[in-house]
Amino acid sequence: MGLSDIADGVTRLVEDASQSVGSMFEPVVRVGVTGLSRAGKTVFITSLVANLLDRGRMPQLAAGGRIETAFLQPQPDDSVPRFDLEGHLAALSGARPHWPASTRAISQLRVSLRVRPGGWLSGLSGPRTVHLDIVDYPGEWLLDLPLMTRSFAEWSADALAAARAPARAALAEGWLARLEASDPSAPLEEVSAQSLAKSFRDYLQAGRDAGLSDLAPGRFLMPGDLEGSPALTFCPLPEAKGARTGSLWRAFERRFEAYKRVVVKPFYRDHFSRIDRQVVLLDVLEALHDGPRAIEDLRLAMSEILRSFRPGPNSWLSGLLGLRRVERILFCATKADHLHHSQHPRLVSITEALLRDARDRADFRGARTAAMAIASLRATVEQTVTHEGLPLDCVRGILEESGREVVLHPGDLPEDPGAVLAPARDGAPLWLDGDYQVMHFAPPRLTRRPGEGPPHIRLDRALDFLIGDRLE
Structure with a gap:
């Protein structure tokens, strides 16, 4: 200190x-x-x-x-x-x-x-x-707080393991390919470093678009006035033991520590x-x-x-x-x-x-x-309609995309939460009993x-x- x-x-x-x-x-x-x-x-x-x-x-x-x-x-x-x-x-x-x-x-x-x-x-x-x-x-900033107690090597190992997991491998394919072609022990070349960092950020954005939540560093997706700064120009790297000063590994390690010092710690403290x-x-x-x-x-x-x-x-x-x-x-x-x-x-x-x-x-x-x-x-407002001779509980609202008023039955959630959590923990690609549909409603007048x-x-x-x- x-x-x-x-x-x-x-x-x-x-x-x-x-x-x-x-x-x-x-x-x-x-x-x-x-x-x-x-x-x-x-x-x-x-x-x-x-x-x-x-x-x-x-x-x-x-x-x-x-x-x-x-x-x-x-x-x-x-x-x-x-x-x-x-x-x-x-x-x-x-x-x-x-x-x-x-x-x-x-x-x-x-x-x-x-x-x-x-x-x-x-x-x-x-x-x-x-x-x-x-x-x-932003909740994304909270994802950064665990970084305060971790080293660049520890964070890199976990982030790479997550990116290579089946649930994310397709999203991270472009970044991982660039990483394979890079040598963390080689001298830093700023153009290549920026390309690696951009590819990593593209992977995080693709994860967000796919509905994923655990995407750190959080400020990479909302950089604000730090856009383009060295503190936001790094990515996880395979460990390079014995890497020398001036190498890509040492540069990204230094920038990772700068991110914690400039972004994460002030948010936590203040x-x-x-x-x-x-x-x-x-x-x-x-x-x-x-x-x-x-x-x-x-x-x-x-x-x-x-x-x-x-x-x-x-x-x-x-x-x-x-x-x-x-x-x-x-x-x-x-x-x-x-x-x-x-x-x-x-x-x-x-x-x-x-x-x-x-x-x-x-x-x-x-x-x-x-x-x-x-x-x-x-x-929305609630409305009960008759469907096949039986009452059906629905909601009525205006769709955000089309501006059309609809009455719909969004489906029933399972009574047992395990019906959701078990396939999620097991890595199932899809729900066994069909998809859960979500409509996007416009605010009411x-x-x-x-x-x-x-x-x-x-x-x-x-x-x-x-x-x-x-x-x-």
């Missing part, structure tokens, strides 16, 4: 301590919202905040009746972009509603709640203010390690549609991601020392409105089975966890009465689990 690391640590400690002292008078709850691509983070935050400001659709928020008012305030961190609530809400509520752009970088929003005390305290003190800081960040409550969004339905290997890849990715959390209860001392832990973790299977409500318990069961190992670790360390099926913005937020499914229950105890 260098002097700069020590100075950064001391500065962060002082900042956290000062914030902890201030939070004794006006508590601050930092809620992280993440999920892998297409999970619906932007819509989740937009609808959640809109429904906090207008709570007419939040009956399951136990403390909702004690919230006298909710209002937006400037975020406390001047170095972090503000979450564009107004722009995203305009996209969803305009004359031609459309889904807003997905999360590409970190952003933040502060919602302050004026809360009236409950119980016998209600007559002894006036309303108090609770600040809710919502931190939005944002991830300061979160109190965490929401993890999962598009389980899309993974089911993409097949068994997508489900298994999602399971592995979430297990790897959740190893990076520091779950457990916080105390006043942990806050003072800057040793924050994630007290509550909520796993949300999104797009529940694509199914009839009778299928929601099965969707939750599959989600819980996918996350079993990670949830057990978090529960053991003292954190509270829960899983729910939600829809941040309800895009919103018509809201005064005091009502956008229509949703279980956002009130989700918020109650996350912060209900802090509003008592």
